[in-house]
Amino acid sequence: MNTPTFLVTTPLPAPGMELLAEAGRVLSPAEPMSREELHRECASGRVDVLVSQLVDPVDATLLAAATLRGVSNYAAGYNNIDVAAATARSIMVANTPDILTRATADLTLLLVLGTARRVVESDQFLRSGAFTGWQPDLLLGHDVSGRTLGLAGFGRIGRAVAQRALAFEMKVRFCPRPPEGRPVDPEEYSGLSGDIAPASWEEVVSTSDYLSLHVPLTEQTRHLVNADVLERMKDSAILINTARGPVVDEAALVHALGTGQIAGAGLDVYEHEPALAPGLAELPNTVLLPHLGSATETVRADMARVCARNAVAMARGELPAHPVNP
Ligand code: DGY
Numbered sequence: 001m002n003t004p005t006f007l008v009t010t011p012l013p014a015p016g017m018e019l020l021a022e023a024g025r026v027l028s029p030a031e032p033m034s035r036e037e038l039h040r041e042c043a044s045g046r047v048d049v050l051v052s053q054l055v056d057p058v059d060a061t062l063l064a065a066a067t068l069r070g071v072s073n074y075a076a077g078y079n080n081i082d083v084a085a086a087t088a089r090s091i092m093v094a095n096t097p098d099i100l101t102r103a104t105a106d107l108t109l110l111l112v113l114g115t116a117r118r119v120v121e122s123d124q125f126l127r128s129g130a131f132t133g134w135q136p137d138l139l140l141g142h143d144v145s146g147r148t149l150g151l152a153g154f155g156r157i158g159r160a161v162a163q164r165a166l167a168f169e170m171k172v173r174f175c176p177r178p179p180e181g182r183p184v185d186p187e188e189y190s191g192l193s194g195d196i197a198p199a200s201w202e203e204v205v206s207t208s209d210y211l212s213l214h215v216p217l218t219e220q221t222r223h224l225v226n227a228d229v230l231e232r233m234k235d236s237a238i239l240i241n242t243a244r245g246p247v248v249d250e251a252a253l254v255h256a257l258g259t260g261q262i263a264g265a266g267l268d269v270y271e272h273e274p275a276l277a278p279g280l281a282e283l284p285n286t287v288l289l290p291h292l293g294s295a296t297e298t299v300r301a302d303m304a305r306v307c308a309r310n311a312v313a314m315a316r317g318e319l320p321a322h323p324v325n326p
Helices: 014-023 035-042 060-065 083-088 101-116 119-127 156-167 201-207 227-232 250-258 297-315
Strands: 005-008 025-027 049-052 070-073 092-094 148-152 171-175 196-198 210-213 238-241 264-267 286-288
Touching (some): 014 025, 035 060, 049 297, 070 297, 083 092, 101 119, 101 156, 101 210, 101 238, 101 264, 148 156, 148 201, 156 171, 171 201, 201 227, 227 250, 250 264
Parallel strands (some): 005 025, 005 049, 049 070, 148 210, 171 196, 210 238, 238 264, 264 286
16 A cells, blocks of 8 residues: 555644654644645645644535545544535544543533632632632632533533532433433433433523533534523523534623623633634633633543544545544
8 A cells, every 4th residue: 555645734742643654644734724725735636634623624615626535633523524525425534532521521510610619700809919808708609519500412521521510419400412302211321320310401401500511513503502592591500611612602692691691601612713702701700711621631642642543544444443424
């Protein structure tokens, strides 16, 4: 077999780059590629596998012209890739699931606790010099134990979030595949001890003290949380999003937060990332992170290894360990 060529749009952590370099030629542009450059390279006939990031749009136009064997996405989510268009052209697509589950679930709990206990406001208060001593009513927050955590989605990450929330003595209600839901096999949550049960999307929306999103971005989940849903949430509720920004109508969220329709939000992802909806950054009842769900050194290095192995397998015409379109 000829030496394969990998086009890496943004360099991966070292373990991934090393695996790719051992297996073939690596094209890794020093500057971010424009959309046109990416299209041109993928259609050039000299790239076997594209190693993409979640910010790279691998759309139907690119795939129609591409001469690729595969696309290896350095992410668990793959909404940046038109998988149907890839499948139609027999281009394999792979992702990096599993390894980031715990880190993303940890970050979700961080946002639950951080919004509940007003951690950003409190930090800013202290740094501004406003702290003059302990007071009975200083920066009071909300409890988490005994409160209901509603989960939209119950895949790997949703389940790991449930496990952590139960350890904080929260009550967990989950709706897999919202808004319709799907039948739940008790086996799916039998290993989790505590107050946990499946629920309809309507129940999750209207009874949650914390509503956390763990769904992929699809046409069904785009704006799953819209003005109507925000209106049906408790006015004391807090919305958490570590999934994908466009699952929430961000303008409607800013309105709901500003008018007290809901109490707060902890966000790691944004509808028009990296831009924030006007007004969001000025709201004190938010904790806002720059898409860090999987951002630990170990996880990112493991993702790089998995991503590179997927790329090498596809370059060799083999099925990768994590195929999206088997
Ligand atoms: C993913 O992998 O989908 C995350 O959003 C980025 O780590």
